[in-house]
Amino acid sequence: MLLKDVIRAPKRKVTEAVWSQEKPQRRVFPLSCKSGGCFPITRKWRWSVVEFEAESSHFRLMIAYHVEVPAFQMVLGEAIKNDTRVLVRVEYDVAHNPFGWHVHTLCEDSLLISAGMIKPLGQRRIPAAGSKHSRSEYTLSGDSMNDIMALEIAAKWFRFGYQTTFRIS
C-alpha cells in the first residue's frame, strides 16, 4: 500500500488520543531497533498515539511535540505483529534550515519497507532540504503548541476524525 492511499482512505476504528509526557512503553509503538524496540522519545516531549484501520491494514500514528521549543514530529507506521513499518515522518523543527513542515518518506509500497527503525538511506525529504518550504509557521495563531492543536494538525495531515482525553502527567 502506498502512503497516498493510506492518507486518502477512509479511516475506521480511530482510537482516542491520550496524551502523556512519560516515556512510552514498548507496546504503545513497537519499533524494532538495536536496543530493544522503543520509540525514541523523552520527557521533554508530549506525545500521543492514535491507531486506526484503513484499507485492510492497521496503522499507528505517533504525534509528539517538544514542550519548550518549536519542534514537532509525527510518525505513521503500519502495525505488523510486534513491530511497525514506518511509512512517513512529518516534522517541524526551528533548528533546521530551511525550517518548515516537511516529510521523510521512502515513497514505496509498504510491503517493501523493513519493519523497525529506518535510516535516512533511500528516504526522500519533501520539500528537499535546499527548497523553499511553503509552510514555515509553527502554529497559525502564533501561540505555543498544545495537545488540541497537535491533534488537529495530525488529523488534517492524515485525514481522520478524532477524540481526545487530557490528563495532567
Place this chain on the structure above:
Amino acid sequence: MSLQQRICKAFCAEVRVNAFRGGFGVSTPFADALTGDPIGFYVVGPQLGHKYKIIDDALTVARFESDGATLDAKQRMANFQEVLSIYGGSYDEESGELAIPDVLESEIERKALDFMALLLRLQDMTQQTQERTKNAFADDVAKKLEALEVDGLSVEAGVPVFPDNKEVIPDFVLRKTGQDRPLALFLARDNEKLWQAMHLQMTADYEIQKPVAIVVLLESGNSGAQKMRDKAANRIAAVTNWKGDEGAAINRILREIEVKPIHVH
C-alpha cells in the same frame, strides 16, 4: 576578500539562526546521520540572572541509544562523560536533554560552537558503534568460513565471482575443486544486499550465462523486508539465517557447492 574572511564565510555559510518566542533555533551545516536533517540546537533565554541555556531536542541520546549505542556499557558511558566535560555540557537522565547551562550573553557564540562540537562528537560515537556492530556480523561469518577444513574449498572476500563482471561484488566467493559452479555469498542486514543478490543472479543467467549459486545469509530472520526476502527466496539458490543457528547456516551454504555436512566450530 582576505583568506580569513573567506574561511569565516565558508564556516558560516550554512549556519542559520531562527528566532522563536523564548529563544533561537540554530541550524548547522552538518547532517545528522540518523535523521538526515541538519544537526541543530536551541539557545533558550534569557532566564533568571540574565543567563541562557543551550539545549538539544532531548532526542540525541535517545536516538543513539535506540540505535544500539546504549549508555549502560561502561566504556561508552565513560567516553560520553568525557565528551560532555570537554565542552562543559550536562545530560539530564530524567528529561533526556543535553545542555550547556548558565551561559552569559557574551558567551553565547563560543558556547554555541562548543555545543555543536559536542553534538558532532556524540554522533561519531554512534557511528563507531554502528560500524562495530556491522563488522561483528561480517567478522563472525569470516571467522567461521576461514576455520572450515574442507579439501579443495577456497574462500575469498571482496572479489567478483566472474572476473569480467565487477558490477556486483559479493561478500564472499566460495569455490570447490572439481565444481564449475562457484558460490557467491551476500551478508544481508537490509534490503540492499537482497537486491544485489537478485541482480547478480539475473546477470549470471542472462548476460554472462554461467552457473553460479547465489546465497544470502541474513543476520537474523527479520533482516530486510518480508516481501524482499520472499522475492529473493524465489530467485536465488538459498536464503539462510545466521543468528542463533550459525553452524546450520554454514552447512546450508556449503550444501550448494556439494560439501557434505561438517561440524562447524
